Amino acid sequence: MRTSSALRSACFVLPLMLMACSAAEKPDTASASDAPSKPAAKVEAPFPSTYKAYPGTATAIRNVTIFDGEGNRIDNGVVFMSGGKISSVGGADTAIPGDVAVLDGGGKYVTPGIIDIHSHLGDYPTPSVEAHSDGNEATSPTTPEVWAEHSVWPQDPGFSRALANGGVTALQVLPGSANLMGGRSVVLKNVYARTVQGMKFPGAPYGMKMACGENPKRVYGSKGRMPSTRMGNVAVNRQTWIKAQEYRKKRDSGKDFTRDIGMETLAGVLDGDISIQNHCYRADEMAIVLDMAKEFGYKVSTFHHAVESYKIADLLRDNGVCSAVWADWWGFKMEAYDAIPENAAILHNTGACVIIHSDDENQIQRLNQEAAKAQADGRRMGINISDAEVIKWLTYNPAKALGIGDKTGSLKPGKMADVVLWNGNPLSVYARPEMVWVDGALMFDAKDPKRRPVSDFELGQPGEGDVK
Amino acid sequence: MKHFLFTAAALAALTAPVQAETIAITGGKVVIGDGSAPIEGGTVVVRNGTIVAAGSGVAIPAGARQIDASGKWVTPGVFAGFTRLGLSEVDAVNGTNDKSGGNSGFSAAIDIAPAIDPFRSPFAVNRSAGVTRAVVAPDAANSIFAGMGAIADLGADSDAVTIPRAFQFAQFGEEGASKSGGSRAGNHLHFRAMLREAQDFAAGRGTFDDDLLKAEDAKALLSVLRGETRLLIHVEGANDMLRLIELKREFPTIKMVFVGVTEGWRVATQLAQAGIPVIASALNDLPASFEMLGATQSNIGRMKDAGVKVAIGMINDRDSHQLRYTTQYAGNLVSLERLPNATGLSWDEAFASISSVPADIMGVGDRLGSLKAGRAGDVVIWDGDPLELSSAATTVIIDGVEQPLSNRQQRLAYDR
Numbered sequence: 001m002r003t004s005s006a007l008r009s010a011c012f013v014l015p016l017m018l019m020a021c022s023a024a025e026k027p028d029t030a031s032a033s034d035a036p037s038k039p040a041a042k043v044e045a046p047f048p049s050t051y052k053a054y055p056g057t058a059t060a061i062r063n064v065t066i067f068d069g070e071g072n073r074i075d076n077g078v079v080f081m082s083g084g085k086i087s088s089v090g091g092a093d094t095a096i097p098g099d100v101a102v103l104d105g106g107g108k109y110v111t112p113g114i115i116d117i118h119s120h121l122g123d124y125p126t127p128s129v130e131a132h133s134d135g136n137e138a139t140s141p142t143t144p145e146v147w148a149e150h151s152v153w154p155q156d157p158g159f160s161r162a163l164a165n166g167g168v169t170a171l172q173v174l175p176g177s178a179n180l181m182g183g184r185s186v187v188l189k190n191v192y193a194r195t196v197q198g199m200k201f202p203g204a205p206y207g208m209k210m211a212c213g214e215n216p217k218r219v220y221g222s223k224g225r226m227p228s229t230r231m232g233n234v235a236v237n238r239q240t241w242i243k244a245q246e247y248r249k250k251r252d253s254g255k256d257f258t259r260d261i262g263m264e265t266l267a268g269v270l271d272g273d274i275s276i277q278n279h280c281y282r283a284d285e286m287a288i289v290l291d292m293a294k295e296f297g298y299k300v301s302t303f304h305h306a307v308e309s310y311k312i313a314d315l316l317r318d319n320g321v322c323s324a325v326w327a328d329w330w331g332f333k334m335e336a337y338d339a340i341p342e343n344a345a346i347l348h349n350t351g352a353c354v355i356i357h358s359d360d361e362n363q364i365q366r367l368n369q370e371a372a373k374a375q376a377d378g379r380r381m382g383i384n385i386s387d388a389e390v391i392k393w394l395t396y397n398p399a400k401a402l403g404i405g406d407k408t409g410s411l412k413p414g415k416m417a418d419v420v421l422w423n424g425n426p427l428s429v430y431a432r433p434e435m436v437w438v439d440g441a442l443m444f445d446a447k448d449p450k451r452r453p454v455s456d457f458e459l460g461q462p463g464e465g466d467v468k
Numbered sequence: 469m470k471h472f473l474f475t476a477a478a479l480a481a482l483t484a485p486v487q488a489e490t491i492a493i494t495g496g497k498v499v500i501g502d503g504s505a506p507i508e509g510g511t512v513v514v515r516n517g518t519i520v521a522a523g524s525g526v527a528i529p530a531g532a533r534q535i536d537a538s539g540k541w542v543t544p545g546v547f548a549g550f551t552r553l554g555l556s557e558v559d560a561v562n563g564t565n566d567k568s569g570g571n572s573g574f575s576a577a578i579d580i581a582p583a584i585d586p587f588r589s590p591f592a593v594n595r596s597a598g599v600t601r602a603v604v605a606p607d608a609a610n611s612i613f614a615g616m617g618a619i620a621d622l623g624a625d626s627d628a629v630t631i632p633r634a635f636q637f638a639q640f641g642e643e644g645a646s647k648s649g650g651s652r653a654g655n656h657l658h659f660r661a662m663l664r665e666a667q668d669f670a671a672g673r674g675t676f677d678d679d680l681l682k683a684e685d686a687k688a689l690l691s692v693l694r695g696e697t698r699l700l701i702h703v704e705g706a707n708d709m710l711r712l713i714e715l716k717r718e719f720p721t722i723k724m725v726f727v728g729v730t731e732g733w734r735v736a737t738q739l740a741q742a743g744i745p746v747i748a749s750a751l752n753d754l755p756a757s758f759e760m761l762g763a764t765q766s767n768i769g770r771m772k773d774a775g776v777k778v779a780i781g782m783i784n785d786r787d788s789h790q791l792r793y794t795t796q797y798a799g800n801l802v803s804l805e806r807l808p809n810a811t812g813l814s815w816d817e818a819f820a821s822i823s824s825v826p827a828d829i830m831g832v833g834d835r836l837g838s839l840k841a842g843r844a845g846d847v848v849i850w851d852g853d854p855l856e857l858s859s860a861a862t863t864v865i866i867d868g869v870e871q872p873l874s875n876r877q878q879r880l881a882y883d884r
Contacts (some may be wrong), residue, residue, distance in 0.1 A: 093611055126755050127757050129758075150835060157755055165753070165765075216704075311883075330877070331589070332560060333558065340878075362752075369800075372857040379806055423806060423807075424806075428856060430803045461755070462734060
């Protein structure tokens with residue numbers, strides 16, 4: 001069993017941990033005698049997705065340059081989607097059934113839908129008023145019990161801008177970074193729905209947000225609480241992971257136990273079911289986190305805001321950890337001081353996984369441009385990365401890091417038809433999405449004002465339905 | 469580097485000035501920056517720190533150093549329309565952040581010039597991206613008047629300030645209200661009351677209400693009242709702009725410039741009629757606040773079409789560090805022209821909005837912001853379309869002096 005072997009290996013690694021594990025292994029005699037034993041089954045996931053694809057029609061796009069999301073480029077290609085799925089992708093000779101709508105995309109480009117692995121749309125929505133500030137449960141340094149989806153306001157106007165201007169078809173909404181353990185993230189399809197459940201990406205695993213560095217120690221240190229230092233950050237994390245190991249053992253013991261929703265999330269991480277999405281700027285701190293993950297037997301999926309990844313690109317490659325980065329943000333805080341625009345290119349060149357992320361309701365509309373800048377900065381230092389590879393940073397790589405790489409993120413037959421038709425090369429400043437499909441449904445068409453998504457908030461307001 | 473108000477000699481001991489050479493840049497695609505179309509195979513001549521000529525058929529002076537720009541673009545340096553350049557090294561490290569006057573007790577009298585530190589790393593980073601001049605504004609602390617901003621150059625020398633006390637900066641709308649008791653009514657009352665006190669001061673009446681003004685503040689506001697110093701006003705919402713246009717009628721001598729202006733398109737006709745130029749955020753398209761409900765990227769294009777003079781600025785948008793976004797923002801406005809129903813700028817207009825237009829709005833268009841004869845010799849050679857993401861500045865000349873393009877970020881990237 002994957003879960004117990006992970007625990008075992010952690011227990012064998014360090015004598016201290018062995019002590020903790022031994023203590024946890026003692027039978028809980030009180031609960032064993034008080035209650036009948038229950039199966040230790042994991043709790044059925046509540047708040048299930050009710051997402052349903054909007055209606056779509058079978059469509060073929062021909063005569064386009066295709067970046068398939070997995071690093072391949074097809075000139076004068078064809079993308080055919082039907083039943084909400086990619087049916088076929090190929091060159092000019094790709095068969096198109098006679099009865100489907102055919103778009104001639106002369107001179108245009110097709111990519112998979114863009115995926116932002118780091119967004120706060122919905123939990124820090126616009127308008128950015130205090131009453132909407134729902135991203136940080138900054139009342140305790142560890143809040144694994146909170147779920148970002150319970151803060152998501154489905155009417156955030158930002159979703160529509162990300163779709164129409166950015167071609168974003170899926171995104172991970174994360175809790176903020178005030179806390180060491182900020183809570184569960186949620187992966188959404190970028191379509192409006194009445195409820196967050198109606199946006200939840202079907203079958204997407206959960207992530208858990210963690211944060212290194214300045215934010216947790218500042219937020220809690222200023223309240224006279226632990227942590228107030230980086231060493232305090234790590235200590236609080238380790239103590240919490242030990243509790244999670246003990247909880248998991250109890251849960252798996254077959255005996256009765258009291259549910260703890262925070263511990264459920266942490267145990268889910270140790271089970272390998274919930275991915276770790278770790279805000280971490282500095283290289284040295286990322287290396288500490290990697291060792292902490294080894295100590296407790298979990299895996300870090302992605303370091304977010306990893307501005308110093310370039311300093312440890314080999315370490316990240318060898319550990320199979322992605323870096324979600326901006327093209328060029330720098331200097332806004334001390335831990336962002338050594339950020340460089342060549343970060344993504346150096347990582348890519350080392351063979352490490354690169355993702356371009358936004359953490360921003362404006363730049364989520366221009367992730368393609370951010371990737372293009374990072375590509376150009378690489379070229380200037382002699383690292384040449386093809387356009388098709390760069391598009392991977394925005395599509396297949398984030399999909400894989402979110403555990404949805406088998407469903408979306410590239411244009412492969414059988415995958416969700418999340419597709420963007422750009423009116424030029426998406427790595428040019430002059431290109432914009434012309435049409436965006438989610439699960440084969442046309443959700444945006446620049447030529448059709450009726451297909452501009454408008455949130456309830458914007459109805460009856462100045463600029464309702466305006467081109468944005 | 470080159471001062472307009474102070475003589476270079478007065479600063480010689482500090483600056484160890486580099487001698488400006490005579491330079492002729494040949495063969496490039498020359499953009500004058502005034503909104504005219506690029507000139508293929510043009511020549512640009514710079515002498516004594518100043519543009520001598522730019523265009524076709526320009527004679528190359530004997531002894532000039534020639535730079536071959538064949539296959540490249542040659543433009544005026546980017547003039548960043550609204551920034552906090554040099555006021556911060558690390559925003560969240562208080563000791564390095566001089567954006568606001570804090571609790572100094574002064575307001576309009578604050579002169580940001582001495583806080584502009586050319587040794588801070590944003591100078592080198594943004595210089596290497598082709599930005600050569602910037603409007604630098606203080607941030608408002610406890611008053612609607614933030615103090616006096618400057619125009620700076622990004623030259624690699626110890627003297628960044630081109631024009632100190634070039635304008636006064638004030639806050640209206642939500643931020644202005646928050647600095648005047650929490651109401652826009654208080655905002656307008658403060659504005660009027662402070663200007664009246666300044667007039668009283670000038671008339672020798674000096675009946676100061678101490679919570680509003682100190683004598684030094686009054687002097688600074690008098691200069692605004694007399695129209696000697698421009699008043700840049702941060703305002704976003706349509707109604708706030710209309711009410712400010714009324715204030716301008718009440719104080720007709722004040723030279724108002726609006727900054728931010730997210731809902732400008734809603735009152736574009738009125739702005740044009742009032743002759744108020746704007747330094748607008750280029751890509752705001754979200755209702756970030758209730759004074760930005762009408763936000764759209766088509767804002768600048770629509771204002772331009774209505775006859776408003778519009779430059780691109782970046783108030784509160786990474787404005788101390790990322791002046792290099794200016795070209796990207798201009799490029800995005802060009803992209804709107806190809807988007808159905810959207811309104812952007814032509815390429816030529818877009819480049820003007822980050823070169824000659826901000827200079828004109830700041831009243832220095834005869835000295836800065838284009839490659840017309842007599843302007844400061846701020847010239848950038850690019851390896852491609854300067855608004856395109858893949859392009860980079862390959863040569864940057866400021867006041868006729870070729871600049872180093874290295875910076876700390878390059879060391880971190882290349883020296884490992």
